Amino acid sequence: MGTTTEHVEHAEAEAHGHDAHSSHKPTSYYVNVALILAALTALETSTYWIDFGPFFMPALLIMMAIKFIMVVSLFMHLKFDNKIFSWLFYSGLILAVLVYCAFLACFQFFSS
Amino acid sequence: MADLAVHTPDTGDHGHDDHGGHDDHGAHHTSTGLSNNKMAMWMFLGSECLLFGGLISTYMLYRGRASENLGPDQIYDIPFTSVSSFVLLMSSLTMVLAVSAAAQDDDRNTNLWLTVTALLGATFVGGQVYEFTSFYQEGLGFTTSLFSSSFYTLTGFHGVHVTVGVIMLLATVGMVRRNRIPGQKSEVVELVGLYWHFVDVVWIIIFTLVYLIPS
Numbered sequence: 001m002g003t004t005t006e007h008v009e010h011a012e013a014e015a016h017g018h019d020a021h022s023s024h025k026p027t028s029y030y031v032n033v034a035l036i037l038a039a040l041t042a043l044e045t046s047t048y049w050i051d052f053g054p055f056f057m058p059a060l061l062i063m064m065a066i067k068f069i070m071v072v073s074l075f076m077h078l079k080f081d082n083k084i085f086s087w088l089f090y091s092g093l094i095l096a097v098l099v100y101c102a103f104l105a106c107f108q109f110f111s112s
Numbered sequence: 113m114a115d116l117a118v119h120t121p122d123t124g125d126h127g128h129d130d131h132g133g134h135d136d137h138g139a140h141h142t143s144t145g146l147s148n149n150k151m152a153m154w155m156f157l158g159s160e161c162l163l164f165g166g167l168i169s170t171y172m173l174y175r176g177r178a179s180e181n182l183g184p185d186q187i188y189d190i191p192f193t194s195v196s197s198f199v200l201l202m203s204s205l206t207m208v209l210a211v212s213a214a215a216q217d218d219d220r221n222t223n224l225w226l227t228v229t230a231l232l233g234a235t236f237v238g239g240q241v242y243e244f245t246s247f248y249q250e251g252l253g254f255t256t257s258l259f260s261s262s263f264y265t266l267t268g269f270h271g272v273h274v275t276v277g278v279i280m281l282l283a284t285v286g287m288v289r290r291n292r293i294p295g296q297k298s299e300v301v302e303l304v305g306l307y308w309h310f311v312d313v314v315w316i317i318i319f320t321l322v323y324l325i326p327s
Contacts, residue, residue, distance in 0.1 A: 024215045034205035041201060044324060045194040057325065064320040068313050075208045076309045082146055085154045092158025096165025103169045 024077075033074050040067050153303045157310045164314050167269055168321060171262040175322075178259035182252045185326055189243070196239040197319045200274075203232035204312045207305045214288075214301035222301060223285050229308065230281040233274050240271045263322070270318060273311050280304050 040063050052059055073079035078086050142148050210225035252260050284304050287293045293300050
């Protein structure tokens with residue numbers, strides 16, 4: 001029982017560590033992340049004026065995905081936090097994408 | 113049963129100072145060892161993905177159903193929306209700095225960064241109101257076409273979320289200033305931050321799929 005208590009206390013301390021201490025980085029770290037995000041936004045916007053040819057759509061989608069993952073992982077601390085939070089969030093996201101695919105497939109099927 | 117026995121002493125120690133004890137944390141009293149509030153917020157954000165997923169899907173399907181001169185390619189002002197996107201992105205930086213300051217019990221910087229975030233959020237909402245007004249003056253009403261209905265619904269819902277976020281930020285500033293936050297201050301600021309960042313990531317998707325990819 002003593003061992004179990006120690007184990008739970010260790011797990012809680014680990015969880016707190018993830019919550020409050022290890023996940024918080026210095027200001028310069030967040031500024032650097034924001035600069036990368038700003039650069040990606042500028043690059044995305046440049047596609048309005050510059051013709052990227054066949055790379056236009058994939059480039060935009062990849063940049064969008066990178067920005068999304070950076071904000072969720074680094075600003076929302078999902079990368080450093082407990083995996084349960086990642087599961088909760090990404091299960092909602094994956095379900096949303098599946099709903100979109102099903103929705104699109106239905107419309108494609110019925111319109112033809 | 114063993115689990116109960118493990119948790120009972122801990123609950124006994126901290127059970128009565130939930131709203132004022134300096135070392136209590138939401139995670140102390142839960143079976144997962146994690147904060148229930150944080151768990152609920154992530155669950156809420158997961159469900160919000162479904163809401164915005166549905167709205168974005170609807171827009172993507174109806175974006176081509178526009179009247180002749182009032183389609184996505186004619187009406188969007190990309191440079192203006194890019195500036196709005198940049199403003200919202202920078203508000204995520206100020207928000208994470210507020211969360212970081214709150215974790216260090218630095219009330220002054222917490223309030224400063226929360227206020228800056230609220231101002232940036234209000235700027236974004238102001239930009240959206242301007243955009244909606246100019247679209248309306250150009251003849252794009254809510255019921256003009258399927259495109260306009262789905263566009264206004266999607267971006268309007270997002271705008272409402274940003275507005276709610278601004279209200280939450282200002283309320284948090286007031287509560288931090290008056291020292292009226294029950295429990296751990298840093299956790300409350302972190303939860304508001306999670307909501308705010310979520311609003312930002314939704315805009316990252318909307319900006320690309322709605323504005324940048326032509327119909």
